[in-house]
Amino acid sequence: MHGYGIAQHIQQTSEDVLQVEEGSLYPALQRMLIKGWVTAEWGQSENNRRARYYQLTPAGKKQLAVEISQFERVMRAVTQVIQPA
Amino acid sequence: MESVGELWRRLLFRLQEGRMDRELQQEMQFHLEMKERQNQDAGMAAQDARHTARRQFGNILALSEKSREAWGWPAFESAVKDLKLALRALRRNPGFSALAVLTLALGIGANTAVYSVVQAVLLRPLPFPDPERLVMAWDQRPLFGDDRVYHASSPQFFAWQTETKSLESIAAMTGGYGVVNIADEPTEISGVSVSADFFRTMGVQPTEGRAFSDQELQGADPRVVILSHRMAQRLGGNMVGKTIRGGRASYLVVGVMPRGFTFPNECEIWYPLTAAQFAASGSGNYNYRIVARLKRGTGIPQAQSELRTIRWPGQSDRLVEAVKSVSLVSLRQQIVGRSEKALGALLGVVACLLLIACVNVANLTLSRAAGRQREIALRLSLGASRGRVLRYLLAESAVLAFAGGALGLAAAYWGVHAFAASNPVGLPRIGEIAVDTGTLVFTLVAAVSTALLVGLAPALRVSGLEVSAALKQSGPNVAGDPRSNRIRSSLAVAQIALAVVMLASSGLLLRSFVERISVPLGFQPTGLIGCELPWSAHRRIDELLERLRAVPGVQTAGAVTSFPQDEAATRGGIELEQQPHADKEAPVAGQMVVTPDYFRAAGLTLRRGRFTASTDGPDAPKVAVVSESLARQYLPGEDPIGKRIHRGESWMTIVGVVGDVKGFSVDGAPLPAVYIPYRQVSWDNGVIVLVRTAVPPTSLLATVRKELRAWNKTMLISRLAPVEELMAESVAGPRFYMLLVGVFAAIAMLIAAVGVYGTLNYMVTQRTHEIGVRMALGAARGDLLGMIVGQGFAVVLVGMVLGLASAWGFTRVLQTLLFRVKPSDATTFVATSLLLSCVGLIACYVPARRATRIDPLQALREE
Structure with a gap:
């Protein structure tokens, strides 16, 4: 997926709840490139424009799993705290 | 990772x-x-x-x-970028940069120089194995003024040596100089006679040759010596087995010590202290300094209490008491103890100087930062983070600090070498001084802290900058930014406070110096020539004195064993007839052997009785002249004339009392003194010849030297000079400290005055418009002047009060450098306040006056 696509995806799937400054995606992508969690390749977009496509690497998938499990732990904790017993 | x-x-x-x-x-x-x-x-x-x-x-x-x-590597890259930017900005403003770098160089250089001295003298371990086990014995009683070394007698030393269980080894030292002919000219060098275990005790052996053998130590007059590395080099190197001459005697060099070993007192030559010499000095002679090595695991208190209980033959009851006050002190303490506080004080003073320099540069930077407010606001609005701008500003102060540090280091390097070469204050271990890694690290730390201190004020401003307001602002606002003015005022206050501390310190040293040189001497140094001749010169002393008296322009000439301005060369216990000594200090007195003309030549005052006379020959009744303080201390309320006094082996009758002579103990009360006629005792020290002249003494120096040479072609003549010149040497140390601190204080005051002036000038410039309005509305020039000066002077006043309070605390560390002046001396503090008030007033008045000279119309138009 290219950067714009990722931004769109986040906005749409979160039903416009997560509206970050779209550009902040790019520094994050650069960091992930350096870390080796994603790879990038230039390709043709749907409307024949050159765009950079990002792909998760195995290391990236592993990191994602770690991040998700951590996030879920925090979420569980938060849920438990805010829900009446 | x-x-x-x-x-x-x-x-x-x-x-x-x-x-x-x-x-x-x-x-x-x-x-x-x-x-x-x-x-x-x-x-x-x-x-x-x-x-x-x-x-x-x-x-x-x-x-x-x-x-x-x-x-x-963003941190690194942006740092490089920041540095480039900073360099560019500083190049654009060369005046500011040069001023800032010079100020900081001064501060950092002074600190680095003093630190390298402190490091060499205090911080580096002594160059002996296990130096912490080395101790010296000293007497806690303040009898000897500054010199705290315990002088033991030979029976005492032998008793300690045989009976001690807590000392691994113990050695005695005596004498203070030796003579070596360098290029055929007899030259006096630092030297000492040492007993058998000296080198073992120190844990250092000669690197070439060997230590003294048992035969050499047993012999009556063994002509063998050990040289220091430096002296061996000076004499040509490879000295072991060669013969050197000292005066007319010749000595076989048996060993050369390793480089850097110069114990005690920068020693260049070691002589054996022989059994015969020990035997010749009786129980009444306290001539031996003691150095010892503690057994492993033994503490100083343990060894000390043991030594206090050891008895020796012929020990009088009073000496049993006296020895109870023997203290052991670590060698480090003994060597550097007195310098420690002086150097600490000096370090404090230069730290003050650096702080003032930092504050001043911070103030300058702040003025620049104020002018660059819009530039910084622009950077912020274009997306630079505040952290980034802060780093950029810090890079500027870092460049300044490091440039200052480099320059300061160079200056320190030069200064330290000049200092070590002259060693004006007689610091121990001065030869070990070097600008080395430790010094470099110190300079680095000083530079980094300087950068932080300098960058702090502008950084504080950036963190509170209102971007949109700063961008909109077209010119200086009416009353000046209150926040910025507050920082500047605090900086000015800090500068003044620090300057007060330094001024008060230098004022105290100045007062103390004046005190020191104005102590009543008890003799007449003006019109007096002195010189020191070897001990052997006493044998034909009458002949020599006759010769000198015959020189036109000479009034009289006399000889003695110690210069009146020096400490007594011989001091020891005396006993007084019928003296109730049970609860008293054991009487210790300086003992001078004199020719009858000594008193008149030196210009001592006779209080009672008579001076010694030529009739006090070997067969006449034994007599002595005592000093006023001896009579007062040990024979209070009695007529001393006719009382008998015991010294060494014989009783002497007191025939006269003379005024005290300061020299025997410059810093404390005068040491009681006994003058003994030279034909009734053996001459026990060097020969000091004093020549009283009717013409200016310098005009007779050459003639006196010619006479001395005509009398003896080969003897060592040292310290031949007008006595006033010789005395200048004895105050060289205090003079040096006074000058050093005085110069630093003057610089500090100047920097502080510039700082106050700069601060006020800036505030006034900012208020030009306001002043114009006030004048247009009818304010009188005089009132305006008063208002501005008043506001500026308030800053000066706050700084002064803070400074006086800190000085009150700080000057206590100067105590050891002070002579008869209290650290809280009121005169000094009042004078300091007055001086700073004047300087502060001028710094306030100049910009204020300029401000009130403005044409109101022009001021209003200026926007």
Whole structure:
């Protein structure tokens, strides 16, 4: 997926709840490139424009799993705290 | 931690930075275009769609910057960039930069120089194995003024040596100088006679040759010596087995000590202290300094209490008491103890100087920062983070501090070498001084702290900067930024306070110096020539004195064993007839052997009775002349004339009382003194010849030297000079400290005055418009002047009060450098306050006056 696509995806799937400054995606992508969690390749977009496509690497998938499990732990904790017993 | 792959990718990205950057821009552009199209599809106008897309995307410049940071080593890169920027900014303003660098160089240089002295003298371990086990014995009683070394008698030393269980070894030392002919000229050098175990005790053996053998130590007059490395080099190197001459005697060199071993007192030559010499000195002679090595695991208190209980033959009851006050003190304490506080004080003073320099440069930087407010606001609004701008400002102060540090280091290097070469204050271990790694680290730390201190004030400002307000502001605002003025005022206050501390310190040293040189001497140094001759000269002393008296212009000439301005060369216990000594200190007195003319030549005053006379021959009744303080201390309320006094082996009758002579103990009360006629005792020290002249003494120096040489062609003649000149040497140390601190204080005051002036000038300039308004509304010039000066002087006053309070605390550390002046001396503090008030007033008045000379119309137009 290219950067714009990722931004769109986040906005749409979160039903416009997560509206970050779209550009902040790019520094994050650069960091992930350096870390080796994603790879990038230039390709043709749907409307024949050159765009950079990002792909998760195995290391990236592993990191994602770690991040998700951590996030879920925090979420569980938060849920438990805010829900009446 | 970074993995290898990550490092590799970083390197790859770094190498292709240009391409990566282009691709990133393309990618972002693509994003924006897509977004724009989407917005248009949603029904927005073209212009609107583009702006909305941009707003949603965020600051492209800042985001690219952040992305680039992800690839590289951003901290390093931005630091380099900051440094480049800082250098450029500083080059644009050479006046400011030069001033700042010079000020800081002064502060850092002074600190580095003093620190390298402190390091060599105090911090570096002594160059002996296990130095912490080395001790010296000293007497706690304040009888000997400054010199705290315990002088033991030979029976005492032998008793300690045989009976001790807590000392591994113990050695005795005596004498203070030796004579070596360098290029055929007899030259006096630092030297000492040492007993058998000296080198074993110190744990250092000769690197070439050997230590003294038992035969040499048993012999009555063994002509063998050990040389210091430096002396051996000076005499040509490879000295072991060679013969050197000292005066007319010749000595066989048996050993050369390793480089750097110069114990005690920068010693250059060691002689054996023989059994015969020990035997010749009786129980009444306290001539031996004691150095010992503690057994492993033994503490100083343990050894000390043991030595206090050891008895020796012929020990009088009083000496049993006296020995109870023997203290052991670590060698380190003994060697550097007195310098410790003086150097600490000096370090405090130069630290003050550096602080003042920092504050001043911070103030200068702040003025620049105020002028650059718009530039900084612009940087902030263009997407620079506050942290980034802060780093940029810090880079500037870092460049200044490090340039100052480098310059200061060079100055310190030069200064320290000049200092070590002259050693004006007789510091121990001065030969070990070097500007080395420790010093470099110190300079580095000083420079970094300086950079932080200097950068702090502008940084504080940036953190509170209102961007939009700063951008909108077109010129200086009416009353000046109160926040900035507050910082500047505090800086000015700090400067003044520090300057007060330094001024008070230098004032105290000045007063103390004046006190020291104005102590009543008890003799007449004006019109007096002195010189020191070897002990053997006493044998034909009458002949020599006759010769000198025959010189036209000479009034009289006499001889004695110690210069009146020096400490007594011989001191020891005396006993007084019928003296109730049970609860008293054991009487100790300086003992001088004199020719009858000594008193008149030196100009001592006779209080009672008579001086010694030529009739006091070997067969006449034994007599002595005592000093006033001896009579007062040990024979209070009695007529001393006719009382008997015991010294060594014989009783003497007191026939006269003379005034005290200061020299025997410059800093404390005068040491009681006994003068003994030279034909009734053996001459026990060097020969000091004093020549009283009727013409200016310098005009007779050459003649006196010629006479001395005519009398003896080969003897060592040392310290031949007008006594006033010789005395100047004895105050060289205090004079040096006074000058050093005085110069630093003067610089500090100047910097502080410039700081106050700068601060006030800036405040006044900012208020030009306001002053114009006030004048247009009818304010009198005089009132305005008063108002501005008053406000400036309030700053000076606050600084002064704070400074006086800190000085009150700080000057206590100067105690050891002071002579008869209390650290809280009121005169000094009042004078300091007055001086600073005057300087402060001028610094306030000049800008204030200029401000009130402004033409109101012009001031109002100026915007």
